Amino acid sequence: MRNILLIAKREYMEQVRARTFLITTILLPAVFVGVFYLSFLSGKHSGSDKHIAIASSDPALAAEIRSQILADTDAKATVDLFTPEMPGMLMDSDRSKLVSEVDSKAIDGFLWVDVPASGPVQATYEAQTSGDFVTGDRLQSALNHALLRRRLLQDGIAASTADTLLKTVKVDTRQIKNGKEVTSNAVSSFYSAYIMALLLTMTTMIYGLNVGRSVIQEKTSRIFEVMLATVKAGDMLTGKLVGIGAVGLTQILIWISAGAIFAGSALGAQYLSGNLQIHISLLQIVLFAVYFLLGYTLNSALFAGLGATLETEQELQQYSPLAALPVWLSFSMILLISTNPNSFWVVAASLFPPCTPIVMFLRMGSQMPPMWQIGASIALMLLAIAAVLWFSTRLYRIGILMYGKRATLPEMMRWLRYS
Amino acid sequence: MPVVELSAVTKAYQDKVAVNQLSFRIEPGQMFGLLGPNGSGKTSSIRMMIGITAPDSGAITLFDRPFTRASLTRVGYLPEERGLYKKMKVLDQLIFMGSLHGLSAAEAQKRAIAWAKKLDIAHSILKKTQELSKGMQQKIQFIAALIHEPELIIMDEPFSGLDPVNASLLQDTLLEQKAQGRTILFSTHRMDQVEKLCDSIALIHQGNLVLSGRVREIKSRYKRDRVVVEFEGDDSFLRSPEIAEAKNYSGHAEIRLKENGDAQKLLAEAAAHTTIYRFELMEPSLEEIFIQAVGGKVDA
Numbered sequence: 001m002r003n004i005l006l007i008a009k010r011e012y013m014e015q016v017r018a019r020t021f022l023i024t025t026i027l028l029p030a031v032f033v034g035v036f037y038l039s040f041l042s043g044k045h046s047g048s049d050k051h052i053a054i055a056s057s058d059p060a061l062a063a064e065i066r067s068q069i070l071a072d073t074d075a076k077a078t079v080d081l082f083t084p085e086m087p088g089m090l091m092d093s094d095r096s097k098l099v100s101e102v103d104s105k106a107i108d109g110f111l112w113v114d115v116p117a118s119g120p121v122q123a124t125y126e127a128q129t130s131g132d133f134v135t136g137d138r139l140q141s142a143l144n145h146a147l148l149r150r151r152l153l154q155d156g157i158a159a160s161t162a163d164t165l166l167k168t169v170k171v172d173t174r175q176i177k178n179g180k181e182v183t184s185n186a187v188s189s190f191y192s193a194y195i196m197a198l199l200l201t202m203t204t205m206i207y208g209l210n211v212g213r214s215v216i217q218e219k220t221s222r223i224f225e226v227m228l229a230t231v232k233a234g235d236m237l238t239g240k241l242v243g244i245g246a247v248g249l250t251q252i253l254i255w256i257s258a259g260a261i262f263a264g265s266a267l268g269a270q271y272l273s274g275n276l277q278i279h280i281s282l283l284q285i286v287l288f289a290v291y292f293l294l295g296y297t298l299n300s301a302l303f304a305g306l307g308a309t310l311e312t313e314q315e316l317q318q319y320s321p322l323a324a325l326p327v328w329l330s331f332s333m334i335l336l337i338s339t340n341p342n343s344f345w346v347v348a349a350s351l352f353p354p355c356t357p358i359v360m361f362l363r364m365g366s367q368m369p370p371m372w373q374i375g376a377s378i379a380l381m382l383l384a385i386a387a388v389l390w391f392s393t394r395l396y397r398i399g400i401l402m403y404g405k406r407a408t409l410p411e412m413m414r415w416l417r418y419s
Numbered sequence: 420m421p422v423v424e425l426s427a428v429t430k431a432y433q434d435k436v437a438v439n440q441l442s443f444r445i446e447p448g449q450m451f452g453l454l455g456p457n458g459s460g461k462t463s464s465i466r467m468m469i470g471i472t473a474p475d476s477g478a479i480t481l482f483d484r485p486f487t488r489a490s491l492t493r494v495g496y497l498p499e500e501r502g503l504y505k506k507m508k509v510l511d512q513l514i515f516m517g518s519l520h521g522l523s524a525a526e527a528q529k530r531a532i533a534w535a536k537k538l539d540i541a542h543s544i545l546k547k548t549q550e551l552s553k554g555m556q557q558k559i560q561f562i563a564a565l566i567h568e569p570e571l572i573i574m575d576e577p578f579s580g581l582d583p584v585n586a587s588l589l590q591d592t593l594l595e596q597k598a599q600g601r602t603i604l605f606s607t608h609r610m611d612q613v614e615k616l617c618d619s620i621a622l623i624h625q626g627n628l629v630l631s632g633r634v635r636e637i638k639s640r641y642k643r644d645r646v647v648v649e650f651e652g653d654d655s656f657l658r659s660p661e662i663a664e665a666k667n668y669s670g671h672a673e674i675r676l677k678e679n680g681d682a683q684k685l686l687a688e689a690a691a692h693t694t695i696y697r698f699e700l701m702e703p704s705l706e707e708i709f710i711q712a713v714g715g716k717v718d719a
Contacts, residue, residue: 006518014506222502226563228471229496230519232488401471 003231007239015247025251032195050135055082056113057090064146090114111139190338193365196288197358203292205323207248208299212316215307224400233397237304245296291357294381299323305392308399326354341366351377353384420483422447422571422602423468428477430463437463439626450597452617453606460626461606462499465575469494492521495569499576501560505549509559520567534562554585575606610705622709629712638702645701646674652693661685
């Protein structure tokens with residue numbers, strides 16, 4: 001036990017004193033906060049500040065659509081009314097004129113609304129950008145509103161009554177937590193869980209790979225032979241996992257403390273309000289540490305075994321997608337997780353050990369998973385860790401003394417048998 | 420009571436037998452040489468002695484008891500593959516190694532500083548290992564093996580890569596250790612380097628024991644049939660019937676006598692015709708003995 005602690009302490013001190021620790025401690029959260037803020041802002045501002053022209057054979061309808069668009073303050077759009085060559089009629093020359101205006105970037109796009117004497121209204125939006133579905137949605141809603149208002153007026157309903165009827169209602173989201181209603185913003189809850197899942201991904205991956213790198217460095221520097229004359233291979237591996245894991249926990253502790261200080265400050269109160277309100281419960285913080293430790297141990301056990309079979313850090317780098325695979329898998333399910341966090345596939349993914357930490361945190365963004373599922377996920381992760389450790393310690397014990405070339409699969413199978 | 424005893428130890432890796440039925444014992448206070456060419460099974464034998472690997476069959480005792488890890492605190496090991504933590508400061512490294520061997524941090528620091536002064540590296544003790552020359556790193560490794568004052572010191576190729584000054588410094592240090600009653604095991608393929616240091620040896624080849632015993636005893640078993648003559652004048656004595664083979668380097672001749680060649684007769688013949696400055700009947704070197712013993716089939 002004494003030797004395990006000595007080895008853990010050595011690993012811890014070496015990593016904490018390294019410049020990379022300082023850089024990642026400051027840089028990682030800075031990058032994530034930046035990404036969070038940017039995606040929040042871009043979500044808020046997507047499809048805004050557009051310059052649009054409305055062309056219609058019915059100038060009154062065009063004016064109505066314009067006023068509907070301008071009423072949407074989020075859109076911040078500039079809307080021109082296009083006057084056709086022949087009043088009351090849209091011709092090909094009008095379209096050509098508008099197309100050339102779009103082409104010369106005088107406007108971002110135009111809404112072409114043809115109102116035939118009989119039959120339904122036909123509308124197209126033509127713009128420089130093809131994928132601007134936000135603007136498309138806004139225009140569709142404005143057009144439908146305008147048409148509805150017109151029909152109401154035609155049916156003899158007073159303008160003021162029609163406006164009251166057509167007034168849009170904004171839906172505020174409130175979350176029920178432990179039987180109590182909490183003011184919550186779906187977007188910010190999701191983003192805070194998203195950040196935590198990303199941080200968890202990055203830390204478990206970085207520190208898992210760190211263990212692999214450390215094993216290779218020791219192998220390259222031939223320190224193992226000296227160490228093994230004093231301590232058991234298993235103790236060396238345990239010390240290394242404990243030491244590097246403690247570095248990760250230290251980093252997380254620094255982030256949590258810094259976050260708490262920021263949230264408690266006047267500046268934090270100013271920024272973390274309204275839509276940016278972040279709800280992170282104590283349970284989430286505890287689970288963050290638990291899932292970090294589990295995810296880290298699983299990754300690091302895997303990379304310690306792998307590192308022992310390799311010769312250079314470059315070779316290890318080639319295997320890093322192995323750690324990224326569950327991350328890709330988890331994030332590919334993000335839409336399903338956020339809209340239906342209790343569906344079969346989401347629950348199954350959150351119980352699949354390599355994906356557990358990420359998927360669990362993404363689920364928390366929408367709804368806290370039931371405690372039995374959290375308990376089961378932890379138990380399954382512990383089982384997976386035990387299994388990976390079993391293989392890894394065997395590969396490690398022999399691999400660290402094999403120099404010169406990367407081990408082949410049959411060789412690794414033999415090592416497993418030797419141990 | 421032997422410090423180390425191997426009895427019919429065998430170790431094979433896949434199809435290759437690294438050590439085959441090897442037996443020898445090292446008595447307390449001895450300087451023992453485990454000699455043989457590269458790949459003869461020296462490192463494999465040492466690794467089994469200190470529990471890095473386990474023998475497939477046979478028995479190993481350390482300090483007269485079957486091997487246990489607890490006895491490793493009484494062993495100091497300098498492996499052939501030197502290894503240090505490159506980014507660690509020298510002093511921290513030595514304290515760490517000392518602590519792993521059961522010393523308190525304060526005691527390890529005290530001893531590390533004393534050793535650093537003794538081996539003339541005190542000025543580098545606060546530097547990172549990677550900033551030091553290879554020779555300096557060797558000295559640190561050497562201290563790391565000795566810092567806990569082990570009763571048994573195992574040195575695998577201890578002088579390889581060292582310049583003559585440092586090699587001699589480490590040699591003297593080991594002689595001091597021996598004088599203090601410690602047992603030392605050398606393993607090397609450079610037999611000439613250790614033959615004057617060792618009391619006893621075991622010569623191994625392809626995992627098999629070729630010869631073992633006290634150096635004097637082994638050498639006495641082999642005839643002195645080499646003669647070195649330094650002379651001035653007529654060299655006709657080099658055609659004497661006593662000689663099987665002679666190399667003449669103008670005034671310095673190296674001679675191998677015939678099976679029953681008489682050195683005294685040769686001396687009389689030479690002295691009759693020329694001025695002799697030196698006439699030395701050489702005992703065979705360990706290397707020559709080794710080559711004779713394995714019938715000249717040596718790989719390295």
